[in-house]
Amino acid sequence: MEEIEIPTEHLHEAIKEKTEEHAGKEGGKSTLYIAVSTALMAVLAAIAGLLAGHHSNEALIEQVKASDQWAWYQAKSIKAAISALNPVKKENAPTPEQVKKDGEAIMDKAKEAEKNSEFHLNKHKTLAAAVTLFQVAIAVSAISILTKKTLLWYTGVVIALAGFGFLIAGIL
Numbered sequence: 001m002e003e004i005e006i007p008t009e010h011l012h013e014a015i016k017e018k019t020e021e022h023a024g025k026e027g028g029k030s031t032l033y034i035a036v037s038t039a040l041m042a043v044l045a046a047i048a049g050l051l052a053g054h055h056s057n058e059a060l061i062e063q064v065k066a067s068d069q070w071a072w073y074q075a076k077s078i079k080a081a082i083s084a085l086n087p088v089k090k091e092n093a094p095t096p097e098q099v100k101k102d103g104e105a106i107m108d109k110a111k112e113a114e115k116n117s118e119f120h121l122n123k124h125k126t127l128a129a130a131v132t133l134f135q136v137a138i139a140v141s142a143i144s145i146l147t148k149k150t151l152l153w154y155t156g157v158v159i160a161l162a163g164f165g166f167l168i169a170g171i172l
Contacts, residue, residue, distance in 0.1 A: 069110030133163030
């Protein structure tokens with residue numbers, strides 16, 4: 001699975017320009033708070049993106065392991081069926097009970113790998129939601145600087161807090 005890209009470079013440039021433009025003017029301090037909080041949102045988005053990519057990769061690896069186990073299970077089952085049909089029994093041929101026991105162990109490993117894959121995929125989805133919320137919060141905060149509307153910044157902070165909630169849920 002591919003990693004989540006976080007295109008925020010142009011927002012950082014716009015925020016920096018507006019911060020410098022407002023420096024020394026009335027409201028320059030609030031612009032600084034907005035700029036710092038937006039940078040923090042970008043850091044959290046990057047962390048969430050990195051973790052989402054990790055869990056995506058782990059989900060894929062676990063799914064491959066599960067597929068391998070199921071293929072092995074099928075191969076052993078086919079081999080046992082062919083062996084059972086052969087009128088000449090080999091002296092070290094596995095008994096049907098051994099085949100069943102081995103098959104159950106392989107099946108258990110396959111199911112465990114599938115369970116792990118699903119766990120990582122759910123973490124990926126949660127962290128991807130966090131990235132999305134952080135990106136929206138960054139955009140709203142950038143718009144607040146451009147429009148000089150502090151209410152938009154508060155909205156961005158609320159959205160970022162929701163993203164932080166998803167980030168924490170994805171970590172735990």
